[in-house]
Amino acid sequence: MIVAWKCWISWWSTSFFAMLGLKSTVIGQIGYSVIEEIEIGTAVGNLVHDLQIDYGMLLNRKFQINFDTKTQYFDINRRNGILYIINRIDREELCGGRVICEIKLAIVMDMPLEVFQIQIQVLDMNDNSPSFPEDKSIFKIAESVLPGASFPLEAAYDPDVGSNALCSYDLSPNDFFTIETPSKDFRSRSLVLVLAQTLDREEQAAHLLTLTATDCGTPKRSGTTQIEIIVQDANDNPPMFTQSIYRVTIPENYVVGGLIVVVSATDMDEGENGAVRYLFSSITPLSIKQLFQIKEKSGEISLKGQLDYEERTSYEIQVKAKDNGQLVMTGHCKVVINITDVNDNAPEIRVTTLPGSVKEDSMPGFVIALFTVTDKDSGSNGQVVCQIPVNLPFYLDSMFTNYYSLVLKHALDRELVKEYNVPVTAVDGGFPKLFTVAYISFQVGDVNDNPPIFAESSYSFAIEENIHRGTVIFQVSALDPDQGKNAQITFSLLDSFVDGISVSHFISIHPDSGQIVSLNCFDYEKTQIVHFFIEVKDCGSPSLSNTVNITVFVQDQNDNSPEVLSPLPNSEMSLRSVKPGQIVSKVRAVDADSGYNALLSYQLHPLTNTTLFNIDFNTGDIRIARNIQTTEENTHKLVILVKDHGHPPKSTVAALLVSIMEASEETDEDHIVLVKHEHPTTGSNEYLIIAIAFIFSTLVFIVLFYSAFKFYLDFKNTDPLHRVEDFEYMISHN
Incomplete structure (x- = not known):
């Protein structure tokens, strides 16, 4: 919105040109109103029209624009005389909280020297929301505070003015507090929270309120802050x-x-x-x-x-x-x-009652000892003052003249100080002063106020899986700073389960030494990590205890021999026309252990003909080492030793009976035939045997079918008439 107003006057402006040493005639004065944040380039007014000057003055005469601000916000289009905006105008930045915000500028033309004054009023827009200095305020109010009590709050601040300024406060609905503004001027920083109803901490210990500050602009803007009321005991x-x-x-x-x-x-x-x-x-x-x-x-x-x-x-x-x-x-x-006044006799201290010990849990105010002081002097010279060091947990209480009690000021701690020798100084009022020091000594009696503490917050160790029964596998230790029975500790095993079996089945703990002893060995193949808890308890009354977590890592032992999967026991194999290097069988085995204990190697037993067969050390593949001689024995028994890499190593023997057959005239291919197994197979070997049997049966069927078909053709070809007919048929067909 832009509004123009003008008035024509003729007067001498001395203030504007005082610094120039010039005297100029103010020809015209005009005013405009612009709203802040208006778009750059917006026209404010037509100076040619509003000042009633012609365009020639702008085009032919030199002129300059003088501002009363550091930033130049306006410029003039020389062609049409339009005054337009060249920089962003922020009213709050320009004028702060002033109600009237103006920018004054002067257009100075030469030949002759003339001045046109322009006042531009910057109007406020509601571009700022009320804001509080803190997001949250906390008040601690005693439940005994009477209704009507007020608590000052930090008021909200809205840099806008007029109808856009802050105009109201609202407090979230509640029965206990209201908001009052002692000053009707909402721009005032005065704002109080008023207690309307007595608080009751037992019914509600805290109240969370929301205070909203709203302006009267269009649209309205608001800001909030949280008020937390903590109700304190009276x-x-x-x-x-x-x-x-x-x-x-x-x-x-x-x-x-x-x-x-x-x-x-x-x-x-x-x-x-x-x-x-x-x-x-x-x-x-x-x-x-x-x-x-x-x-x-x-x-x-x-x-x-x-x-x-x-x-x-x-x-x-x-x-x-x-x-x-x-x-x-x-x-x-x-x-x-x-x-x-002066004094010539030292006071005398006589302790009348003294306990052997004072328990460390004695309450403040407990009387430890009674003593009397006397002075042979008379008058003020015989008046005695007793005192003890101020850094001790005691004070002296004078029940009546010359009778004192040593009183406990605060609780003792035997673990810090086991014995006290309290110096009591009795000073008379003489001059020079004389004094006597007596010591009240006593032991601090222990109470069970410290639980046993383990040397470590948790323990972890490793054992081998087949450890012998009765072996001490670990030892825990704990210390109780108390004394006597309060410091005597016993260890016990808290019940937990390992694979469904109580941990007490595997280990026990000596109640006095904390030694953990093996009862039954763990099986690494079933359990690798065991967690359980040990409790340490003192013998005080009531007893105090503590627990610690134990983690046991079970280490593998080579306690499983390799298990051969194939060949199965009493397996037989037939070979026909095999070549050197050809794989004739594979030995497959597994080991239930882990690591090197499960790493297997394969070798032929010396009973085997190692010149004709060899076996891969790592894979177990059995190969023909050379050509089979006709003079070779027809049957060979292969004994394979499967061994792991444990310490000591464990091994298993597998046997395979191999029969060497003469080459068949019907085929030149290498041939391996599995003859029999005395025991049924399982797993992957069973499927392998079924597949080999199926392939073998298929080959036999094809050979038999081919032989029968060839025999049929030969039988038909024995009839000449048929042969001619066939021939003729084939010729005519082609």
């Missing part, structure tokens, strides 16, 4: 300090940075709701904060500045423990730090 337990008031006494010359006391609070909630942070109360005076500091994670309060007994003899510090829940809950305690 933070309904505040942290509870082990003591409401912690009292500690230190001398006024206490070392800066020294640990004063450790406050401890527990939260019955889980996760972040149960994670505790320690801070000084907000009402704590600056003077106390300059003297003391607290570690947020451990609750350790230490000295930050120098104390002065004459200035102040005691301090009270309000300490709060906060959890990390969304709705933070807080517990409070008070720490009283008394400052003492």
Whole structure:
């Protein structure tokens, strides 16, 4: 769409030509409107018509076009005065989010110098969809949050303006949330998700919503984002300090940075709701904060500045423990730090109760030992503070003055530390300070908290198929880091099947040593790979166990002799007119083994006439070695030795009876006749014999038929009359 508007004025333009040092008369001004993304080459307007100038001005006078933009978007056709588009116009790129977007240009003509101003308003088209900065937003909201709570969202952005701009938001239907836009200007980045109804994590732990932003263009464009609401358990337990008031006494010359006391609070909630942070109360005076500091994670309060007994003899510090829940809950305690004067007697520590051992599964808060401290000094010089190293899993709990308990802070692990010697330091408040160190020693009692672990994640090994019964074929090992019965392990074979037979039929495992023993041998010809599992179990209560996969590769042994397929036992063969090198028979054999154990070779036994016959070592083909002499024996027994290449090799003997017949006068062809088999044949040999018998029978039939036909012709030719008639018939026929 292109719209033209114009007005005629005559005024001096100083701003445009200020840089040229010229003063020019603005003869005319005209305005057009074009829509963005319009096709290149589109005519915007006819300047000759709209500015009421003649064509001669364009053709005969020099002129130039000056733009207020870096890119030249328009040009003028000198022949007809048409202003047309030469570059793509993107309103959002040109003017951003401004409501009015204009391109100003000036046509400057010389002789005389005249200026025509042109303003082209670029109209917006709905070529941009609203888009959200994130494809998905995740909110974690506690189920205790009350309806009306709002959660800020990143609003959508649409670079278009006017009616093409973003104008509405829609949230997928649900009973719990609504969308509100505090500002009526949808281009504002203000957008909130409002809770309309109380959440219940037990009924629905998560909500997946779709927020759609739509513009008012034609056609409408929209963009979406996903909002995932994860309902969290309510933070309904505040942290509870082990003591409401912690009292500690230190001398006024206490070392800066020294640990004063450790406050401890527990939260019955889980996760972040149960994670505790320690801070000084907000009402704590600056003077106390300059003297003391607290570690947020451990609750350790230490000295930050120098104390002065004459200035102040005691301090009270309000300490709060906060959890990390969304709705933070807080517990409070008070720490009283008394400052003492000089001291000349060291404190004394006396342990009253001490167990022999502490089980590693003892719960935090378990009292390990009780002890008392005394100081012969009086007043503040007799006040004693006890402490232990902060890197130990214990803390000291003062039940009342001078009575302490060593308390378990968190679970022990005997596999890491088997024994503890806890140094308890009792420091009085004198000056100079005196202290005493006593050691509380105890063993960590084992519990069965570690399953046995195999040395390897899986095992594989190879055995020969005919291994002897009772042979140790492999050994597995495992280790249990526990102690005593908890570390005693036994091995057992988990039931599985090999070709339908339980694996326990073939092997067993020694329960103590882990040795795998052969019970029955495997047959490689049936099974090449065996898989089974071994379980290791400790003797603790309850018992812990682990399993490992065992893969056994069965290796072939040469335990099968070759089996001769042909010739069959007691086979006989007749030869007639055979030539040297001619194959007279083939020995075929197979071996059930594999590899070299099944690789066969063939040779004639020394009992055979090896001067007349030979056999191919690899194929078993039997050939005539030379011409048969008339003085040769008529019958020869061939003994063939078939042998494999195993270690040691196995062999089989085959026998073939060969009869040599004199050459027949009826035929000059070589002839081999299979005389008989005492046993019926099977398989391919049976078909071979049937084929040979069929061919032989056919040849006999042809010979007999030919002999009978020849005899018939000879009989007819004995009658002269018939012979003449036949002759005459043949002549006349031809």
